[in-house]
Amino acid sequence: MTTHAELLDSWLEIDPDAAMRADIEANRASTDWVQAHFGSPLRFGTAGMRAPVGPGPARMNRVMVRIAARAVGAELIAAGFGSRGAVVGFDARPGSADMAFDAARLLAAMGIPAAIIDGPAPTPLLARQLLARSAGAGLMVTASHNPRDDNGLKVYWADGTQIRPPLDQRIEARMVLSSLPADADLAARHEVESLDVRSVIAEYVGAAVRRPVFDADGQPVDPNDVPPIVYTALCGVGSQTLAHAFATAGLPPPIYVEHQRQPDGAFPGLPFPNPEEPGTLDDAMALAQDRDVDLVLANDPDADRLAVAVRDRDSTWCRLSGDELGVLLCDWLIRLAGEQRTARQSISASSVVSGRMVEALCTARGVAHHRTLTGFKWIMEPRLQHAAAHWLFGYEEALGYSVTDAVLDKDGISAAVEFARLAGSLAARGISPLERLDELAAEIGLHVTGAASVRADTEDIAGAMAALRADPPRTITELSVTKVTDWLDPSAPHPTDLVELELAPATAGDPNRDLEAQVRICIRPSGTEPKAKIYLEAVSPNPDDLPADRHRMQALLDAIAAEVSVWFKRA
Secondary structure (H helix, E strand, C coil): CCCHHHHHHHHHHHCCCHHHHHHHHHHCCCHHHHHHHHCCCCCCECCEEEEEECCCCCCECHHHHHHHHHHHHHHHHHCCCHHHCEEEEECCCCCHHHHHHHHHHHHHHCCCCEEEECCCCCHHHHHHHHHHCCCCEEEEECCCCCCCCEEEEEEEECCCCECCCCHHHHHHHCCCCCCCCCHHHCCCHHHCEEECHHHHHHHHHHHHCCCCCECCCCCECCHHHCCCCEEECCCCCCHHHHHHHHHHHCCCCCEECHHHCCCCCCCCCCCCCCCCCCCCCHHHHHHHHHHCCCEEEEECCCCCEEEEEEECCCCCEEECCHHHHHHHHHHHHHHHHCCHHHHCCEEEEEECCCCCHHHHHHHHHCCEEEEECCCHHHHCHHHHHCCCCEEEEEEECCCEEECCCCCCCCCHHHHHHHHHHHHHHHHHHCCCHHHHHHHHHHHHCEEEEEEEEEECCHHHHHHHHHHHHHCCCCEECCEEEEEEEECCCCCCCCCCCCEEEEEEEEECCCCCCCCEEEEEEEEEECCCCCEEEEEEEEEECCCCCHHHHHHHHHHHHHHHHHHHHHHHHHC
């Protein structure tokens, strides 16, 4: 078995990056550093491999991408898909292009036809090219919304979706470190097909953007009804594609946050390149306030997620939660589908950690809904299993949405187009997205969701999860725990590290009026970052006073989140 020292020497010999080699030389005497960088090789998580950039198999770097590409190529050949080729894309983070070209050149050297999008591009474009070319695999070098010092790799398979077990396990088994790919193992650049990013954008928009669009009464949606929109790409790669998509859809161009419009992997001025994080949309909301605009749309850096902020009638900004945005989009798409839903069964899907309001809406509208494991590799699985059905919608609470099966992954660009249209449809009625949420709550029940995360060492998180399984709490905030579901049950088809808790109905606050809320909690380690994630939902089937009930239920969830977070802080 290769020792850490031997692996370090081999790595130092073939690493093409001078800065990485210098880092190894400077730190090789540190046992802790060597263990951190060479101790535990990266594995595929919820959405591929992600880690801080640095040397060694426990970090993201050109050597690690070559090792992964070689493993993907070997699996393609073993599966008989080698002749179908592979397509590669990359985002705008430093080093992404070099990693992507290394992957494409290594695949080409293995005899697998390889094509690469020739400029930084949104992840949905890579996923679309996989389908458009009937390729065997797709590799996207991106860290999505991770911290600025990270990078990552997403791998897609011939069915158009991100790899799932056991395929990811077979690829990992092929990621051997005993033989490291060197420059001599790569094909020349001219042996890799170059795909013009402008042509890739045009093909994606032609497939993924609906036109024309009709409302529930069969009337064309008037682009003049669409309210002014401020848009930010958060220094990512979304602006060019979104501009083309809006123009093709006949939508008025948005007002851009100019200093966040162009790709810049350093993310200057942003506290964190994740639209879920506090402060990330501050510049966009300030511009909207200055221009008297009530709607902000944002994509994350690889443009596969969508965030929305709405200004209410009191001029207060409200960032829609992933679940609120999900139910608004689902409601809109059900109305758009119209006669398609009667001609063939419509299906939708959402992850287990997402709220259940979309499920309740689909039940009320006659749409078959599927609950899946976390991650879009699972959310799109019902689309594959029910190919004859009409794919309506898929989502996860972390701002990921599928509004078309032209891309079998989450897609922040096409979701932005549909949200702009639904905002126009609501504006024609004289109501806002927030008021539409109230209408839906009155119809199918008030669903209030929340989330919390606790950053901690991976080992500490694992210890806290093990303690939770060994001795589940009997009460949380004085509410009885009535049911514990361990999704890591080895008898499950695809065990996953998630614990779901249900609490006895909670009666909150006012002694003159009962408000019973069913509470559900999901807890899991993040699949992309070293943190524990806590998801909460309270449901009141028959709300009496929406603003007051929503406030009371949110306060209850906040108290529960605070108590559960302590479990991981203690660890």
